[in-house]
Amino acid sequence: MDWITTVDHKKIAILYLIAGGFFFGIGGIEAILIRIQLMKPMNSFVSAQVFNELITMHGTTMIFLGVMPIIFAIMNAVVPLQIGARDVAFPFVNALGFWTFLFGGLLLNLSWIMGGAPDAGWTSYTPLSSSEYSGTHGVDFYTIGLQIAGLGTLIGGINFLATIITMRAPGMSYMRMPMFTWTTFITSAIILFAFPAITVGLVLLTFDRILGANFFDVANGGNPVLWQHIFWIFGHPEVYILILPAFGIISEVIPTFARKRLFGYSSMVFATILIAFLGFMVWAHHMFTTGLGNVANALFSISTMLIAVPTGIKIFNWLFTMWGGQIRFTAANLFAVGFVPTFVMGGVTGVMLASAPADFQFHDTYFVVAHFHYVIVGGLVLGLFSGLHYWWPKMFGRILSETLGKWTFWTFMIGFQLTFFVQHFLGLMGMQRRIVTYLPNQDFDLLNLVSSVGAFLMGVGVIMFLVNIVITTRKPVNAPNDPWEDGRTLEWSIPSPPPEYNFKQTPLVRGIDAYWKEKMAGHTEMTPAEPVGSIHMPSATPLPFVMSVGIFIAGLGLMFSKDDFGNAFMNGLFNNYIVVIIGLLITFGAMALRSLYDDHGWHIEPEDQDEKGVRT
Amino acid sequence: MMKQWQVAKRILPLLAMFSLLLSACGREDLSVMKPQGPVAQGQYDLMKLSIAIMIVVLIIVFAIAAYVLIRFRRRAGQNEVPEQVEGNFKLEVIWTAIPLLLVIVLAVPTVQTIFAQGEDLSKDKNAIQVKVTSHQYWWEFTYPQYDVTTSQDLIIPTGKKIAFELKTADVLHSFWVPSLAGKMDTNPDGTVNRFSFSAPNEGVYRGKCAELCGRSHAFMEFKVKAVSQESFDRWVNEMKAPAVLPEDTQLAEKFKTNCLSCHAVGDQGGPVAPNLTGIGGKEAVAGILLNQREGQEEGNPVLDNMKQWLHDPQSVKPGNTMPNPKDLGLTDEEIDGIAEYLANYKLDYE
């Protein structure tokens, strides 16, 4: 019950991690099934219909329900601690974001057992995804499930922006914030400005499918390419939402295990802002082959190539952070160091793709699949593994097994390279994306087999990580405040895991790497910025959970509002939007309750402070 | 545990060799790395330029990384705190300026190629105009200058510029002949696309659909067949010849009633399904069942392919819109008869 009503960022982080991990697993199984089907030519392990559902769900699940929640898990666990705060600005909204994501993800995955999953790709291009060519409810699960999950992400973004703006400890100016906090800040800004676009896109597609609107229906004046513009105006910034937090993690892990401050902090901040800004100006590089015209193609080629510049800056800054240091290869650092060359490989194929005439060949082939898996898996996922190993003691009070962690790294890394390196060549040799199978004698066979073997290895690596978690959970909760001994930022100055209120006294920040600064001055603790006192905490509440259930019901109601159930009662309920109204009443009713009954919170008195933190 | 640098030393040369080896792979009629025409060549040249630049970047990054990871590994007993370096302005400028320069080196030829290859040849008198209409799951090719419509095999004369106008009759598809040029999407009416390429050498080049379009997206292959100008002219004439129908008049009646409502042969039939004139001589049946060519192992005899398709179209291309001949009332013998007639319906132009 505690977990359903919590508004504590540390618990919400764990909820995000469990849910994100669960969906990541589903996405991983979908990947394995895809690779089994593609292992040999003219295979019939799954039908073409199921294959199209698998590739659609693999992409959608991994991005929106797998890695993004894990990113939010780490942001929730770490950012308030890094800025010396006791929680985020809006704890209620934080919980709401989690439950909305969860119910959106559940709705999307219900499709597997309710008539079939969406099958038009994670990009859901029209007219294929319109009701004329996609007559089952599959794509409706996509539009409505993703819409609900996306709302959760949007409000999460607003929360972190507000938190970082208003709740930094005294002395922590913007240019003294840790890099992970900076990347969280900028990622949240991208979320704020990118997600409303997909919100609208999904509404338009929902209206076309369920209300008979004509946004993408050519016969009545609609334009299918409009969907692509709207999708990618969201979709491109989305990939920067994915990678910037990983950049932030690497910027924390590498300095800690090299025992040196981050090289070129100001340029790192500036480069991150530039990447985010430029990220909104390149969306049409996903549309080079749609016929935008020479001028548009030229402009978007150039703007896309430019993003390589601030990204390159970051790579060199990480390398020179390690220069002159004393590098320790813990599991966390192995993942961070493995990130650097792998992400660079993904980045350079990105620059290759940026050249429009070359992209006419690359687009919609396995070359693109290779590129984005290099940056998302070889980049983001390695970064997430690094961050999880690094902050696991802070979140759970236990250190993950270093030995198993190293085995995980090597297995996953080798599996990854096998899976995706060969795919560059498959694309160049003429293998398109999203094909259920391929003819023999095209030189595709061996490389596809290698790729599938690699995928199994990656699966083994992930299982090793899960085993690591299980084994570690049996260990006692005895991690010290600063288990890596060289912690530089505020989270390492408090117990592992932290007490419910995080900081007994808000710390005074005297520079970048606030905790390291105190350590170098000979202190073991932060200087407090306030006296010991009664700490005000927000109250737990079931309303976020209730609101999410309401939206879920409304979503289901909307999806089936035009169906004929063959029975008057059901038809009455759904065709008259009664189910939708009930769902909305639940949600808005809960909102009204929240407004009418003020939460005055509760207090933790000084005599109850100082105990060990949240038990999990 | 193996050190990172040891693995780098072993993996890098392996990757390099692998890459070199793999770039020699691929079919001559399909691989992007074996361009058979000037447009594909220009695109491949850009790729080679970009990969060369990127390999330089990779070597620099990998070299610095390898050095750093070996040289600055913490040794036993090392406890003093290393010097905390804030940054280095000169270095920052260098690694901003050089990438910017590299981007310009790539951007200039990119823009040049965009405009050079992006000319609209629809009014060019020397170009052959071809209208491509993509369907679920087949390709329709119309030559307005010759008033000829065909399907699946695109016959073109060598050396001439082919000016394409592309559209779709249903969902988005993408027209891709990798050995000759990059792809262009087919959008619905109203957002028609134009591009062009040419094939200097005679040959058969593989084409694929490169935009997810439904269940049989993988089976929507087509061929571009470049022949001499004389052969092309003969082909046009043969396409305009009167229809050849099955010899057996009863079978011909069945064929006309059941098939020619949608399909066309010669001057008879309908426009909504693939044109069947000369289908026996095409490279494949239904785009995906390759017909065995003389002296080659790949594929099956055209009669076998025709029977496989006609007896159960859905098993070959799930979701395609052709009704099953059995559902139209044709018996197995009639289907075999039509298959034989179609397999022998060949045009003589080569």
Next chain:
Amino acid sequence: MTTSHAEPVSGQLPHEPEKATLEGRNKLIGFWLFLGGETVLFGTLFATFLALRGQTNEGPSANELFHLPLVAAATFILLVSSLTSVFAIQAMHRGNRNALALWLGITVVLGLGFLGIEIYEFYEYVVHKEFGMTTSAFSSAFYTLVGFHGAHVAFGILWIGLIIGQLFRKGLTVVTAPKVYVSAMYWHFIDVVWVFIFTVVYLLGKVG
């Protein structure tokens, strides 16, 4: 977290009660951020409308449909309601709960008037002009853009209504003040969006 109080310390409400607590200030910043997102949302709807506004599919066009005097009346009403919400905030800063509630009430009534006109407008189009969601791409874009705005107005009316109720139950405090302020920010926002709709949809539709 350690400095919030539900009741004012001295019994006298500070001049800007909405900013007197950390929670209050956070709510204001959070809402500005939310409005940033809403701007992108409406921006995308506007872009869609602009792309599709010429696609009338043999159905009615903007020029044929729109009756500017009616739209002008609705615009005037909504603009005045924004003014009355300004008066409401001024009353709040003077600490006058009853004046605040009165001006909020007038704002709500004006909002209802606006909605009434819009509902009448849509009714005319759907029932008498055969112009519905499914008529054309233009019609879909019109109803989605203008309809979303209308839904925002409706939500705002319910919201401000609830707040008026709270003002009488709990009084004007440092807890209720941020709610009032945020709802006023929201109301101004939808007013600004309407100005763009009036221009891009109705005026442009008549002359463009």
